[in-house]
Amino acid sequence: MASSFSTKLVFFACCFLLFTFSDKLVAGQSDKVQLNLYYESLCPGCQQFIINTLVEFFDSDLDTITDVNFVPFGNAELSDNQTIICQHGEEECKLNKIEACIITTYPDPKLQYSFIRCVENYTEDWESSCFNGAADDINTCYNSDLSTKLMLGYANQTLSLNPEHEFVPWVTVNSGPLYDNFSELVSRVCNSYQGTAPLPTQCNSTALAERKGWSKLQVSYANEATNY
Template structure:
């Protein structure tokens, strides 16, 4: 006969195992390198990094060792009444909110990136060009998101994430790898991702490709950073 104390211990052990298993599922533990990009939509350097640099993750085997998180907010400010004021004016606020909706609705990382890259590559004509391949239903859902309170909630959440960075961000594009900022030294971000990867899978060929690394040095040296203390463009 099993004693009450033994039953209690078994119940406790079962609960502990279940909690631990559930916790691991929730946290989504991954051995990939976490690349977070904090940006604002009309910042020239942000556009260049999204269009010309991040494409290297999604068009190569770097995707197998890298998780990318896009956080549109950048150097915007929040007024006392929760109004968002963007560095490059109202159009940037609109695009930030629309992109936040796209990131929320398109849960597949490659789809997210494809959508955001299309917008940042042509911010004037994105409504005509950037919904191809996603379907009318998704377009309608994204428009509904943008026109509802959800878009503001998403931007306020992005603001919270951006403003709670430690150390604080000084400019955009602000890139962190596993939580640590690269500051202005983005010239070797691909090499840094390869160096940080500690998983069991073989390193992708891009990690030993001199052409990829030299191209990164060339393109990121031309980035135009938008600093936190730069003047706001009010329109």
């Protein structure tokens, strides 16, 4: 049974690596707006963005026009021997891997977000708080070569950004960086949508105006020294 599960994980990972590691889906594959979040697990601003900002995309009908893609690498560095060095230490590397395994194990974006949001809320006891002791699938992925392959794929995706990311959370909407204009996120998504589905209620002018008061996030800059 364990062998069969591992085989499935490797299969899905191959598909993931082949088709997901791009900043935008292949033209014509989806008319949804591609919202990519480049982040690292122990960055305070990333946690705030995931917990308090992204929730609106999953608790409303914004998901009808948006594909949210998580890229858990952030400001990590990749050494010549392909070792990943995380900005906030080994624990951040571990949680980045855990979240990479969540993404590849659960194809449903809402389920991915639910688990990732929980992990970011409970970084010290995520396993008992978020999985109720039933994290076998995630641990199997984490303890295998698959998690390393996933992280190297995310490293390639992040380090290939053009323009380069300056800090995290780094958000792109259809490949265009949002920079630190987080209050404009929903309006950027609404204005970028070219599909035929009705625009969500969150896209009306009143709702968009209310977001102008969103506070700035505490970003972590890519050129800052690692904490450990």
